[in-house]
Amino acid sequence: MGRSNREQADMNRQRIVDQADAAVRGGGVAAVSISDIMARAGMTQGGFYNHFESKDALIAEACSSGFARSVRNWKARAQSKRQPVVGALKRRVAYYLAKKPVEQSCLIVALGQDAARHHASPALHDAFREGVEQLFATFRQVALADPSSTLSEDEMTAAFAAIVGANMLARATGDGRWSAGVETYFAARSR
Amino acid sequence: MGRSNREQADMNRQRIVDQADAAVRGGGVAAVSISDIMARAGMTQGGFYNHFESKDALIAEACSSGFARSVRNWKARAQSKRQPVVGALKRRVAYYLAKKPVEQSCLIVALGQDAARHHASPALHDAFREGVEQLFATFRQVALADPSSTLSEDEMTAAFAAIVGANMLARATGDGRWSAGVETYFAARSR
DNA sequence: ATTATCTATAGATCTATAGATAATGC
DNA sequence: ATTATCTATAGATCTATAGATAATGC
Numbered sequence: 001m002g003r004s005n006r007e008q009a010d011m012n013r014q015r016i017v018d019q020a021d022a023a024v025r026g027g028g029v030a031a032v033s034i035s036d037i038m039a040r041a042g043m044t045q046g047g048f049y050n051h052f053e054s055k056d057a058l059i060a061e062a063c064s065s066g067f068a069r070s071v072r073n074w075k076a077r078a079q080s081k082r083q084p085v086v087g088a089l090k091r092r093v094a095y096y097l098a099k100k101p102v103e104q105s106c107l108i109v110a111l112g113q114d115a116a117r118h119h120a121s122p123a124l125h126d127a128f129r130e131g132v133e134q135l136f137a138t139f140r141q142v143a144l145a146d147p148s149s150t151l152s153e154d155e156m157t158a159a160f161a162a163i164v165g166a167n168m169l170a171r172a173t174g175d176g177r178w179s180a181g182v183e184t185y186f187a188a189r190s191r
Numbered sequence: 192m193g194r195s196n197r198e199q200a201d202m203n204r205q206r207i208v209d210q211a212d213a214a215v216r217g218g219g220v221a222a223v224s225i226s227d228i229m230a231r232a233g234m235t236q237g238g239f240y241n242h243f244e245s246k247d248a249l250i251a252e253a254c255s256s257g258f259a260r261s262v263r264n265w266k267a268r269a270q271s272k273r274q275p276v277v278g279a280l281k282r283r284v285a286y287y288l289a290k291k292p293v294e295q296s297c298l299i300v301a302l303g304q305d306a307a308r309h310h311a312s313p314a315l316h317d318a319f320r321e322g323v324e325q326l327f328a329t330f331r332q333v334a335l336a337d338p339s340s341t342l343s344e345d346e347m348t349a350a351f352a353a354i355v356g357a358n359m360l361a362r363a364t365g366d367g368r369w370s371a372g373v374e375t376y377f378a379a380r381s382r
Numbered sequence: 383a384t385t386a387t388c389t390a391t392a393g394a395t396c397t398a399t400a401g402a403t404a405a406t407g408c
Numbered sequence: 409a410t411t412a413t414c415t416a417t418a419g420a421t422c423t424a425t426a427g428a429t430a431a432t433g434c
Contacts, residue, residue: 195413199412238413
């Protein structure tokens with residue numbers, strides 16, 4: 001097959017990152033096998049090290065890239081002109097909690113345990129921390145821009161923790177009560 | 192060394208389960224290596240299969256056993272005669288969110304991702320689901336028994352999701368804001 | 383000449399099994 | 409005789425590296 005040109009090689013690199021992102025959302029770091037990811041990206045495992053220093057480096061980059069994707073998604077949907085501004089928060093929360101294919105699961109839930117481990121690379125820990133920060137900032141912006149939301153600054157922290165927790169509980173138990181309960185909570189704090 | 196008697200063998204088995212419980216709390220299923228667990232329990236890996244069918248069987252049992260331990264802990268602290276009944280929920284939440292050694296972390300946070308995976312054994316999935324149910328029931332009992340709590344039935348689901356989410360976020364990011372924010376929320380809903 | 387990719391493999395785990403050993407319990 | 413434990417190892421991964429191959433880009 002031989003060598004790709006620069007443009008193609010960059011696209012290949014991005015495909016590796018995207019596949020790692022999808023795999024991580026589906027099952028955390030344990031779900032990422034380099035030979036597997038490379039095969040899905042259409043290459044063999046030997047080529048991996050032309051693009052990344054190590055598996056840890058890939059995981060950290062997939063984390064950053066994935067959080068950026070989620071933030072873009074939140075913002076694009078919140079700013080959509082097809083929806084009224086009123087009730088935007090409630091709709092965003094409902095979408096966040098809706099059942100989705102595993103490869104589109106929330107990265108916070110998917111990587112939380114891996115990022116917490118002492119064994120985790122500093123790069124992953126930093127990327128995770130930064131990603132949570134950005135996603136929370138986006139959540140906060142949506143809440144502030146929605147005139148129907150009555151959440152105070154103090155309540156936003158608890159509300160964000162609640163949607164993350166409900167998402168994890170719903171995914172792990174298969175019980176829709178957790179999502180429904182948190183949506184009810186949000187409905188009660190909007191006018 | 193030769194064979195242990197029945198009583199000793201049962202104690203050995205329980206030590207294996209307890210070590211698996213501690214390892215799982217520290218880092219999920221990925222943190223459990225049979226040779227490691229057996230060494231910590233004072234045996235060699237070959238002896239493992241006298242006690243368990245497979246690693247999956249051990250994980251599922253560690254999950255059940257661990258949740259039972261957490262439920263006992265919640266109840267023992269909530270019913271302690273040394274503390275007033277008023278404010279019990281707030282104190283229990285503060286204790287739940289307090290920093291603890293990794294091997295005492297919350298099993299919901301530790302095993303959530305593993306239980307959600309398609310790859311997870313049905314035994315683990317069931318044990319997790321059952322454990323969450325019991326822990327939530329205990330949380331609810333504490334809330335109902337505390338005259339200072341103003342949580343409605345509807346709010347309890349969201350409140351439980353919030354403490355679980357805050358615990359995960361706090362552990363994974365190292366940021367105390369999540370625990371503090373949720374504690375503030377509980378303080379605001381008590382009289 | 384450089385380098386992106388492939389083939390092949392070394393080295394490190396980790397689960398599970400087979401067979402030996404020695405104490406238990408009938 | 410039974411069985412809890414140990415030693416040793418088979419078999420399956422998985423990360424990372426070494427060296428070959430072939431297309432790129434100067």
